[in-house]
Amino acid sequence: MNAHAPVPSPAAGCDIRHERGQRAVFCGLTGIVWLHRKIQDAFFLVVGSRTCAHLIQSAAGVMIFAEPRFATAIIDERDLAGLADANEELDRVVGRLIERRPDIRLLFLVGSCPSEVIKLDLGRAAERLSRNLHPGVRVLSYSGSGIETTFTQGEDACLAALVPEMPQARDAAPRLLVVGALADVVEDQFARIFADLGLADIRFLPARRAGEMPALGPGTRYLLAQPFLADTARALEARGATRIPAPFPLGIEGTTAWLRAAAEAFDVPADRFARVTAPGRARAETALEPHRARLAGKRVFFFPDSQLELPLSRFLSREMGTALVEVGTPYLHRQHHAPDLALLPAGTRVVEGQSLDAQMDRCRAARPDLTVCGLGLANPLEAEGFATKWSIELLFTPIQGYDQAGDLAELFARPLKRRARLEV
Numbered sequence: 340m341n342a343h344a345p346v347p348s349p350a351a352g353c354d355i356r357h358e359r360g361q362r363a364v365f366c367g368l369t370g371i372v373w374l375h376r377k378i379q380d381a382f383f384l385v386v387g388s389r390t391c392a393h394l395i396q397s398a399a400g401v402m403i404f405a406e407p408r409f410a411t412a413i414i415d416e417r418d419l420a421g422l423a424d425a426n427e428e429l430d431r432v433v434g435r436l437i438e439r440r441p442d443i444r445l446l447f448l449v450g451s452c453p454s455e456v457i458k459l460d461l462g463r464a465a466e467r468l469s470r471n472l473h474p475g476v477r478v479l480s481y482s483g484s485g486i487e488t489t490f491t492q493g494e495d496a497c498l499a500a501l502v503p504e505m506p507q508a509r510d511a512a513p514r515l516l517v518v519g520a521l522a523d524v525v526e527d528q529f530a531r532i533f534a535d536l537g538l539a540d541i542r543f544l545p546a547r548r549a550g551e552m553p554a555l556g557p558g559t560r561y562l563l564a565q566p567f568l569a570d571t572a573r574a575l576e577a578r579g580a581t582r583i584p585a586p587f588p589l590g591i592e593g594t595t596a597w598l599r600a601a602a603e604a605f606d607v608p609a610d611r612f613a614r615v616t617a618p619g620r621a622r623a624e625t626a627l628e629p630h631r632a633r634l635a636g637k638r639v640f641f642f643p644d645s646q647l648e649l650p651l652s653r654f655l656s657r658e659m660g661t662a663l664v665e666v667g668t669p670y671l672h673r674q675h676h677a678p679d680l681a682l683l684p685a686g687t688r689v690v691e692g693q694s695l696d697a698q699m700d701r702c703r704a705a706r707p708d709l710t711v712c713g714l715g716l717a718n719p720l721e722a723e724g725f726a727t728k729w730s731i732e733l734l735f736t737p738i739q740g741y742d743q744a745g746d747l748a749e750l751f752a753r754p755l756k757r758r759a760r761l762e763v
C-alpha cells in the first residue's frame with residue numbers, strides 16, 4: 340500500500356496524507372511542565388529513569404517560573420532486573436514526599452517507558468496509595484511514556500484521568516465547560532467575556548485546585564480549548580457531556596468563531612455577541628497589523644509535533660497571508676479538527692504521522708522561509724540555514740484569545756527577523 344496515498348476529504352478540500360516511519364517527537368512527560376503550574380495543589384511524580392528526569396528538567400528550564408511540583412522516582416537497575424519490589428519502593432518514596440509536602444492534595448503517578456517495561460501497574464498503585472492517604476490526598480495515574488504518547492498527549496491522558504473525579508451534577512441544567520489547560524491570564528479573559536455574554540455557569544477543566552473540579556451532567560456542553568484532547572473528550576461524553584464543535588481559539592477569526600459557537604449553543608443574541616466581542620477584535624486587529632508585513636507571502640513548513648499545527652496554519656494563512664508548504668500533525672482527529680480543516684486553503688498538504696527522512700527531504704527541497712518543529716530538529720535545520728520556530732514554545736506561551744493574538748504572530752515573525760539580521 341502506498342503510504343502517501345491521499346485520502347479524499349471533500350469537506351475541507353485539503354490534500355490529507357498519512358505517513359508511518361521514524362518519528363522525532365517529545366514524549367507525553369513534557370506536559371507536566373505546563374500542567375504543574377495549572378493545578379496548584381497537585382504534584383506529578385514520574386516513575387521513570389534518569390533520562391525522564393533530565394527531559395523534564397531541561398523542558399522546565401525553558402520556563403522562567405519552574406516550581407518544584409514535579410519529581411522523578413528513579414527506577415534503578417535492580418528494579419529493572421526484577422530484583423527489588425518496585426511497589427514497596429514507590430510507597431516509601433510517596434510516603435516521604437507527602438510527609439515533606441503537606442500542601443499536596445492530588446498526586447499523579449506518571450508512567451514512563453521504564454515503568455511500562457517492568458510492567459509496574461501504576462493504576463493499582465494509585466488505588467492502594469489513595470486508600471492509604473485518604474482523605475488528605477487523592478492519587479491518580481496516567482501514562483506519559485514515549486511508547487504510548489507524544490508530547491501534548493500527556494495532557495490528554497492527565498485530564499482523562501481527572502474526568503472520573505468530577506462530581507455528578509445534581510440537575511440537567513445547561514452549563515458550559517471549557518476543556519484544556521490555558522494560562523491563567525487567558526482563562527480569566529475568557530471567563531470575563533463569557534460573563535459579559537450572560538453565561539454565568541462557566542467552568543474550566545482542569546480547575547486550579549484539586550477540590551474544585553467542575554460538576555458534570557447531561558446538561559454539560561463542552562468546548563475544547565486545545566486540539567489534542569481526544570481521550571478526555573471521549574471520557575466526558577461517556578458521562579453525558581456534549582461537545583460544541585468550533586475552530587480553536589487562535590487569532591481573531593478562531594477566537595471569534597470559538598466564542599460564537601458557545602454563544603449560539605446558549606442562545607446569546609447576535610447583537611450582544613457582536614457588542615461584547617468588538618473591543619477584543621479591534622485590539623487584536625491593531626496588534627496583528629505590524630506583523631503582517633513580515634509574515635505575508637512567507638512559506639511555512641510544519642513538522643508534526645503538538646497537534647496545534649492545523650489551527651496555527653489556519654491562523655497564519657487566513658489572518659497573516661502566509662503560504663503553507665506542508666502541515667504535519669502527529670494525529671488528525673477528523674471531528675475535532677473539522678472546523679479548522681474547512682478553513683484551510685483548498686489543496687493544503689496535511690500530513691498525519693511521520694516518516695522523518697522523507698519529511699526532511701521534502702522540507703529541504705521546498706526551502707521554506709520558516710520551519711516549525713521540535714527542539715531536536717531545529718538545531719540541524721538552523722545549521723543548514725533554515726529559520727525555525729520551536730513548537731514547544733507555542734505550548735509554554737499564552738497564545739489563545741484576542742489579547743494574545745499579537746504575541747502569537749510575533750512568535751512566528753521573530754525567527755524571520757533574526758534570520759534577516761543574520762543574512763545582512
Ligand code: SF4
Pocket residue numbers: 366367368387388390391392394450451452453483484485486
Ligand atoms: S518516558 Fe520514555 S521517551 Fe520519555 S523521557 Fe522517559 S524514557 Fe524517554
